[in-house]
Amino acid sequence: MDLSAVSSALQTISGPLIQEVISLWGVKDEVESLERELKWMQSFLKDADAVKVADFEVIRTYIAEVRELAYDAEDVIETFALKVASKRKGGFSGFLRRSACCLKEGCLLRKTKSEIGRITGRITELSRRLQTYDVKKIRDEGGPSSSNDQRRESRRPYPHIIEDNIVGLDDDIRNVVSILVDEEHHHDRRVVSICGMGGLGKTTLAKKVYNDSQIRSHFNHLAWVYVSQQCQKRKVWEDILSALNLSNKMKRDEELAEELFNTLQERKCLVILDDIWSTEAWDSIKPAFPTRETSSKILLTSRNKEVVSHADRRGYLYELQCLKDEQSWELFQRIAFPESDSTGLPLAIIVLGGILASKCSVIEWQKVSKNVKRYLMGGKGHGVEHVLDLSYDDMPPYLRPCFLYLSHFPEDYKIETDRLIQLWIAEGFVSIEHDEVNGGETLEDEAECYLIELMERYMIQAEERDFIGNVKTCRMHDVIRDACLSKAKQEKFIHIIDHSNADNDYSSPLAIGKVPRVAAHKYILVQRLKNPHLRSLVLFSEIFRSRDNLEESFLDKVPYCLNDFMDGNDCVLICFMFWFVTIGYPLFFSLLFCSVVPEICCTWKYMLNNFKLLRVLYFEGEDNFGGCKLPGGLGNLIHLRFLSLRNFDFILSKLPSCLGNLECLRTLDLRLQKPFDSRKIHVPNVLWKLRQLRHLYLPSHLKRQTRLRLDTLVNLHTLVNFNIRSCDVAHLLSLINLRKLEILWIPDDNYEANFEKHLNNDKNPQIIASINLKSLSFLINQSGYGKMDPTHLMHLFSICVNIYEFSLRVKMSKLPQHHHFPSDMAYVSLHNTLLEEDPMPTLEKLPNLRILHLGGSDAFTGKEMVCSAQGFPKLDSLIIGGLDDLEEWKVEEGAMLALRHLEISRCEKLEMLPEGLRFIATLQELKITKMPKTFQEKLVQGGEDFHKVQHIPSIII
Numbered sequence: 001m002d003l004s005a006v007s008s009a010l011q012t013i014s015g016p017l018i019q020e021v022i023s024l025w026g027v028k029d030e031v032e033s034l035e036r037e038l039k040w041m042q043s044f045l046k047d048a049d050a051v052k053v054a055d056f057e058v059i060r061t062y063i064a065e066v067r068e069l070a071y072d073a074e075d076v077i078e079t080f081a082l083k084v085a086s087k088r089k090g091g092f093s094g095f096l097r098r099s100a101c102c103l104k105e106g107c108l109l110r111k112t113k114s115e116i117g118r119i120t121g122r123i124t125e126l127s128r129r130l131q132t133y134d135v136k137k138i139r140d141e142g143g144p145s146s147s148n149d150q151r152r153e154s155r156r157p158y159p160h161i162i163e164d165n166i167v168g169l170d171d172d173i174r175n176v177v178s179i180l181v182d183e184e185h186h187h188d189r190r191v192v193s194i195c196g197m198g199g200l201g202k203t204t205l206a207k208k209v210y211n212d213s214q215i216r217s218h219f220n221h222l223a224w225v226y227v228s229q230q231c232q233k234r235k236v237w238e239d240i241l242s243a244l245n246l247s248n249k250m251k252r253d254e255e256l257a258e259e260l261f262n263t264l265q266e267r268k269c270l271v272i273l274d275d276i277w278s279t280e281a282w283d284s285i286k287p288a289f290p291t292r293e294t295s296s297k298i299l300l301t302s303r304n305k306e307v308v309s310h311a312d313r314r315g316y317l318y319e320l321q322c323l324k325d326e327q328s329w330e331l332f333q334r335i336a337f338p339e340s341d342s343t344g345l346p347l348a349i350i351v352l353g354g355i356l357a358s359k360c361s362v363i364e365w366q367k368v369s370k371n372v373k374r375y376l377m378g379g380k381g382h383g384v385e386h387v388l389d390l391s392y393d394d395m396p397p398y399l400r401p402c403f404l405y406l407s408h409f410p411e412d413y414k415i416e417t418d419r420l421i422q423l424w425i426a427e428g429f430v431s432i433e434h435d436e437v438n439g440g441e442t443l444e445d446e447a448e449c450y451l452i453e454l455m456e457r458y459m460i461q462a463e464e465r466d467f468i469g470n471v472k473t474c475r476m477h478d479v480i481r482d483a484c485l486s487k488a489k490q491e492k493f494i495h496i497i498d499h500s501n502a503d504n505d506y507s508s509p510l511a512i513g514k515v516p517r518v519a520a521h522k523y524i525l526v527q528r529l530k531n532p533h534l535r536s537l538v539l540f541s542e543i544f545r546s547r548d549n550l551e552e553s554f555l556d557k558v559p560y561c562l563n564d565f566m567d568g569n570d571c572v573l574i575c576f577m578f579w580f581v582t583i584g585y586p587l588f589f590s591l592l593f594c595s596v597v598p599e600i601c602c603t604w605k606y607m608l609n610n611f612k613l614l615r616v617l618y619f620e621g622e623d624n625f626g627g628c629k630l631p632g633g634l635g636n637l638i639h640l641r642f643l644s645l646r647n648f649d650f651i652l653s654k655l656p657s658c659l660g661n662l663e664c665l666r667t668l669d670l671r672l673q674k675p676f677d678s679r680k681i682h683v684p685n686v687l688w689k690l691r692q693l694r695h696l697y698l699p700s701h702l703k704r705q706t707r708l709r710l711d712t713l714v715n716l717h718t719l720v721n722f723n724i725r726s727c728d729v730a731h732l733l734s735l736i737n738l739r740k741l742e743i744l745w746i747p748d749d750n751y752e753a754n755f756e757k758h759l760n761n762d763k764n765p766q767i768i769a770s771i772n773l774k775s776l777s778f779l780i781n782q783s784g785y786g787k788m789d790p791t792h793l794m795h796l797f798s799i800c801v802n803i804y805e806f807s808l809r810v811k812m813s814k815l816p817q818h819h820h821f822p823s824d825m826a827y828v829s830l831h832n833t834l835l836e837e838d839p840m841p842t843l844e845k846l847p848n849l850r851i852l853h854l855g856g857s858d859a860f861t862g863k864e865m866v867c868s869a870q871g872f873p874k875l876d877s878l879i880i881g882g883l884d885d886l887e888e889w890k891v892e893e894g895a896m897l898a899l900r901h902l903e904i905s906r907c908e909k910l911e912m913l914p915e916g917l918r919f920i921a922t923l924q925e926l927k928i929t930k931m932p933k934t935f936q937e938k939l940v941q942g943g944e945d946f947h948k949v950q951h952i953p954s955i956i957i
Helices: 004-013 016-024 028-050 057-086 091-100 102-132 135-141 147-154 170-181 202-210 213-218 233-243 253-266 279-288 305-311 325-336 346-357 362-370 372-377 384-394 400-408 417-427 443-456 478-490 508-512 547-566 570-610 632-636 657-661 729-734 749-758 765-770 790-799 915-919 933-937
Strands: 191-195 221-226 269-274 297-302 316-319 461-465 471-475 495-497 517-520 536-539 616-619 642-644 667-669 695-697 718-723 740-745 775-780 805-808 827-831 851-855 864-867 877-881 888-891 901-905 925-929 954-956
Touching: 004 028, 004 057, 016 028, 016 057, 028 057, 028 102, 057 102, 170 191, 170 202, 170 213, 170 297, 170 316, 191 202, 191 305, 202 269, 202 297, 221 233, 233 253, 233 279, 253 269, 253 279, 279 305, 297 305, 305 316, 305 443, 384 478, 400 417, 400 443, 400 478, 400 517, 417 443, 417 471, 417 616, 417 642, 443 471, 478 495, 570 632, 632 657, 888 915
Parallel strands: 191 297, 191 316, 221 269, 269 297, 495 517, 517 536, 536 616, 616 642, 642 667, 667 695, 695 718, 718 740, 740 775, 775 805, 805 827, 827 851, 851 877, 864 888, 877 901, 901 925, 925 954
Antiparallel strands: 461 471
């Protein structure tokens, strides 16, 4: 049940700004009364969730109304606080503004009190309607059987019934059986777990293991228990004792647990606990299971990875994978064509195959083909959606809106986790009970825990990880996404505008209702959105018909038109091309610009005037805005927490100063779509007003007159494209919460001196001691090679002693000595540095370095590179590329003894691999790309270097 709306409203109301304003302006009693009502609503929703009554229509209606009430309350109170606070600035000008606006403020006060009164009245009416609906009564009397109970019962497995159509599990069966019967190597692993998403075949695999002849000959007794979502410990114990032919009559719980414990300790038994959902369920039944000094073993199946580590941290986790394409096709054929001997989810394939098996004509098959998703989600009580509903219902309330939010993203979309976490925070889904002080837990830390929990529940999959294992990108399985989208629509959580049929996509709930969020994956006409209550607008590719898109579509057709028109006449072709380049193309561009830009500007004005309650405004695409100047109305969006203008085509090169009105912003992204775009942007010096900013991404090129003050942004966690020419280096020392910093290095003696002056660690020792920077990057400003003196790095490292990720893309003759580097440094990337001295003698002495990337072009210009014995003690991955002058690489025996991954590319003069590689037993993968043919030939069997690499399991050339 979604509690996020109420939680977000309560969090906003309790904020320091609002508390200060309501105390001064005589609305304290009204706001506190409303706050109490919201807390009662929150308690009711928690009780309703505890007894799983969300399937009742009256509760669904109640939840929808509560969400609207909570959003309205948050909007009214925050609007009042922000508008009043903006006029209560100090100084003489502030006094004049306040004097001139007394009448307006009085009207605003009366309006706010009136709106709070209306909201309170709606709450009273809602409470009256619910008087006949008693959650406790349903809990005590059981109430009618919910659809969840029916779904669980329909999914109940019976171990003696094994499906005929099983594909792709042969290897899995062998692996699990071998783990269970292996006493020599797995004697400490008493708990073996099969995990995976719903519908993947965990129970089917467990059944095959349960009935395997090797299992039955190895264990003296076997017991199968279906645990389910509603775990009843006594029933679980009784079922196991019954399967072991032991009496369980007339015994207390303690006696049952003791008897089962002793039996499992004395005999060699296998107990299969199918479908265990939570750590609480395990905690309730574990007193009956010995996990030490016993020959008995326990096999769990679960769709929650957290249960596994909680049950036994030394236990064995077996993660079931999706079927491959050929296996999916084989399973499908078996189901759809039962008389014949089909990367997929087995349940989805079975459901679809079963549907087609009942269709007897091509027309019926074509109908199913056009509506595959609808059929998969249905399935007459056994569809995929019913299985995945159980996973959703099992989620804690705080996790459900985070999961539903994933429906924003298009199918097969690679989701950046940093951006996802920022969006969750902006939407108010994440809260912590204590202040972020003294390096304590942050909102981002809490949101990352939510992400991990979703992955442990197999609702989202990790796509890419960084060097320490953190998830950089993730994605949803298509079937999971469809179920997520269906649930989000059912809960009126979001409206998705997708595909090309715009008429169907603009349905009445979006046009006139209160659906709080809209995400669009294709072109839409924003003016058709008629929802003043919209809180989130997320636009992906092709939202606006940009001049680039029209231009490209036109140019794509030119060759075909020329071919037909010219008919091979080279002379005419040359004349036409000359006219087109000198006159035709510029004329076309001008006409196109004049026709498209006004339309886009109108679109902007419509959004800014009609969606004033937006919390999130996020654009993604390529130059989707056609060069329109941002209107001053941007300053009206005072509720904004997240603003991404990353793809804005700043052809007018100026942002409005009203940007400083957006005092609630947590994330501001002003980057251009193309990272090497050389257009210079003017950013007004108003960012210092945005004191709640946590993530700031500046343009890579700022206009010369731009000078930004940033020292007030003490909540900043991320600062990208910090330009030492346009920003004051001294301000960095005030950003004590900064975790990630990317600096654009400017090759200018004056600015370098300024940089050195402010980074002298003899000054401000208390501030310097509190800096907790984790990631540092120096980037070139694309104006040529900027050179940096190593002493700059030495001073910066002496201040920021907790850095573990470092990237350098600036010219430097040599690196500082190893003792100047932070001791926790785990990742180093050097690109275009033109180092004249071998960097290995320095880097190999970093005790915690795990990933080293020497890439780009000419990170090192020397001819010889040496890795010494005992060097790189923890290095896991080494990537070497673009070292044009490198001729010889030596690796002594005893170097890089933990290395697992090695990649070499574009080192044209490197003649052979080092001899020392044959001593690295941990090496699992060697990847050779874009290397000379003579180099590659030495690595194949019979080649000169084959003996150096023959022990490596995976060699990719």
